[in-house]
Amino acid sequence: MxxxxxxxxxxxxxxxxxxxxxxxxxxxxxxxxxxxxxxxxxxxxxxxxxxxxxxxxxxxxxxxxxxxxxxxxxxxxxxxxxxxxxxxxxxxxxxxxxxxxxxxxxxxxxxxxxxxxxxxKPPPPPPQEHLPRWRRVMEGLRHSMVRDAEAIHHHYDVSNAFYEMVLGPSMAYTCAVYPHEGATLEEAQFEKFDLVARKLGLEPGMRLLDVGCGWGGMARHAAKEYGVQVLGVTLSQEQASYAREMLDREGLADLAEVRHLDYRHVPEGDFDAVSSIGLTEHIGIRNYPSYFSFLHDKLKPGGRLLNHCITRHHNRLEQTGAFIDRYVFPDGELTGSGTIIAAAENAGFEVMHSENLRVHYARTLAHWNDNLVANWDAAVEEVGIGTARVWGLYMAACRVGFERNEVQLVQVLGAKVDADGHDGFPLRPSW
Known part of the structure; x- marks a missing residue:
C-alpha cells in the first residue's frame, strides 16, 4: 500500500x-x-x-x-x-x-x-444474477436434465422480441461466417447455415437431427434450401414456440419439426446427419463421452455430424468466470478443440475436418452490439435497463476475448463409418 x-x-x-x-x-x-x-x-x-x-x-x-x-x-x-x-x-x-x-x-x-x-455488508445482487454454482445443487446435479433446463431457461427465455432486436431477422445466436469483408450479418448467418449444410452433404430426402436448434434457423435453412426432413430440439420453450411459428409462416412445417425436448430424449434414429450448433458449451465436459456416443447412435452408417461450439485456445478444463456464470451462461464449461475431437473419436466418429472461426465470432459480436445500440430504447423497454446492460457488457467483453484468442469457435466434422470402413466422403472436400 x-x-x-x-x-x-x-x-x-x-x-x-x-x-x-x-x-x-x-x-x-x-x-x-x-x-x-x-x-x-x-x-x-x-x-x-x-x-x-x-x-x-x-x-x-x-x-x-x-x-x-x-x-x-x-x-x-x-x-x-x-x-x-x-x-x-x-x-x-x-x-x-x-x-x-x-x-x-x-x-x-x-x-x-x-x-x-x-x-x-454485501447488498442484494441485481435481479439479473443467477445463483452461484454451489447453490444450484438444489436444482439438481450439475448438467442433470432438470438443472440444464433451468440454465437454458435463464439465458434463452429472456424475450423473443429482445433477441430479434439483437440478433436480427435470422434469429441466429451463434457465430456467423463472413464470406467477404463487406458481408452483412444476415449474409454471414446464411453462409454459416449453408456451410454446415454443405459440410454435412445434405441432399433432398435426407433426414437431419438438429440438437439445440435454438429458434430454428438451421432447421428452416435445411428444409428450404436443401429439401431435407428436419427434427430440431431445444430446451427453451420460447425458442420452440418461435421456431414452430416461423416454420408455419414459411410453409415448411411439412418438412421440419421443432420440439421442446432434451436432446437425450429423442427416440428416432437412422438420421443421415446431425447438426449441433452452440449446444456443446452447455452439456459439461464430463458428459462429452455420452453426448458423442448418443449422437453416433442416432446416425445411420455413413452419416455425418457437424459440431459447432465455442472452445478455449488450450485443452485444460476451465469454467467460465463469475460474471458469465452468474449473468449469462450458468454452468457453462469450455475446453479446447483437441478435447472435443478426442471425445468424438472415442465415441466412434472418424473426424474428417476441423475449422477455427474465431475471427468470425468477433465480427458477429460486433454486429450484435451494433444492433443493441440501434434498438437501445426499445430493448430497455422490453427487458429493463439492467438486463440490457448485461447483454451489452457481455457481448463486448466476449468480442475482446475472441480478438485476443482467449476463446475460439471451432467446427468439427465427423463421420460414422460403416462395417467395411466406408465414410461416404469424396477424395477432397466438396464444401
Whole structure:
C-alpha cells in the first residue's frame, strides 16, 4: 500500500486512493467516486463513475469482475465515453484491469476502518444474477436434465422480441461466417447455415437431427434450401414456440419439426446427419463421452455430424468466470478443440475436418452490439435497463476475448463409418 494510503486516517481515506493502490495492473481509465475522489489518467477517453455507497459495497464484497458487474448492472457504476449497448472500447481498456491485489492484514484493517465497516455488508445482487454454482445443487446435479433446463431457461427465455432486436431477422445466436469483408450479418448467418449444410452433404430426402436448434434457423435453412426432413430440439420453450411459428409462416412445417425436448430424449434414429450448433458449451465436459456416443447412435452408417461450439485456445478444463456464470451462461464449461475431437473419436466418429472461426465470432459480436445500440430504447423497454446492460457488457467483453484468442469457435466434422470402413466422403472436400 502506498505511504499516502497507509498514513490516512478514517476521516480522510478516499475511495479513489484505495482503488488506485489496490488495482493489480494499474489504472487504464479515469475513475471518480461519489466522495469526490479520483484516480487514473485525467485525459482518459473512458471514465468510470462510482455513484453510490451500494456500488462501493459491491466492489468491496466481491472484488474483481463480479463486483464490477454488479455495480454496473445496478447502475451504481457508470461508464462514460461508451454506449451501454456497446461498451467495447471500455472493455478493451479495462478487461485486463479488473483484479485487485491481496492487501496485507494491516492494510486491510486500515482500508476497512477508513471506508467504514458498513461497506463489508454485501447488498442484494441485481435481479439479473443467477445463483452461484454451489447453490444450484438444489436444482439438481450439475448438467442433470432438470438443472440444464433451468440454465437454458435463464439465458434463452429472456424475450423473443429482445433477441430479434439483437440478433436480427435470422434469429441466429451463434457465430456467423463472413464470406467477404463487406458481408452483412444476415449474409454471414446464411453462409454459416449453408456451410454446415454443405459440410454435412445434405441432399433432398435426407433426414437431419438438429440438437439445440435454438429458434430454428438451421432447421428452416435445411428444409428450404436443401429439401431435407428436419427434427430440431431445444430446451427453451420460447425458442420452440418461435421456431414452430416461423416454420408455419414459411410453409415448411411439412418438412421440419421443432420440439421442446432434451436432446437425450429423442427416440428416432437412422438420421443421415446431425447438426449441433452452440449446444456443446452447455452439456459439461464430463458428459462429452455420452453426448458423442448418443449422437453416433442416432446416425445411420455413413452419416455425418457437424459440431459447432465455442472452445478455449488450450485443452485444460476451465469454467467460465463469475460474471458469465452468474449473468449469462450458468454452468457453462469450455475446453479446447483437441478435447472435443478426442471425445468424438472415442465415441466412434472418424473426424474428417476441423475449422477455427474465431475471427468470425468477433465480427458477429460486433454486429450484435451494433444492433443493441440501434434498438437501445426499445430493448430497455422490453427487458429493463439492467438486463440490457448485461447483454451489452457481455457481448463486448466476449468480442475482446475472441480478438485476443482467449476463446475460439471451432467446427468439427465427423463421420460414422460403416462395417467395411466406408465414410461416404469424396477424395477432397466438396464444401
Amino acid at each position: 502506498s505511504t499516502a494510503t497507509r498514513t490516512t486516517t478514517r476521516s480522510t481515506l478516499k475511495i479513489g486512493d484505495v482503488v488506485a493502490d489496490l488495482m493489480l495492473d494499474g489504472m487504464a481509465v479515469r475513475f471518480t467516486a461519489y466522495d469526490g475522489s479520483s484516480a487514473g489518467p485525467e485525459d482518459a477517453e473512458i471514465r468510470l463513475e462510482l455513484t453510490s455507497q451500494r456500488g462501493l459495497q459491491y466492489l468491496v464484497t466481491a472484488p474483481g469482475d463480479l463486483g464490477l458487474a454488479r455495480a454496473y448492472v445496478a447502475g451504481d457504476l457508470l461508464v462514460h465515453g461508451a454506449h451501454p449497448g456497446n461498451p467495447y472500447e471500455a472493455m478493451q481498456k479495462i478487461k485486463d484491469h479488473t483484479k485487485f491485489r491481496t492487501p496485507s492484514a494491516a492494510e486491510l484493517v486500515t482500508i476497512v476502518r477508513g471506508l467504514g465497516l458498513s461497506n463489508l
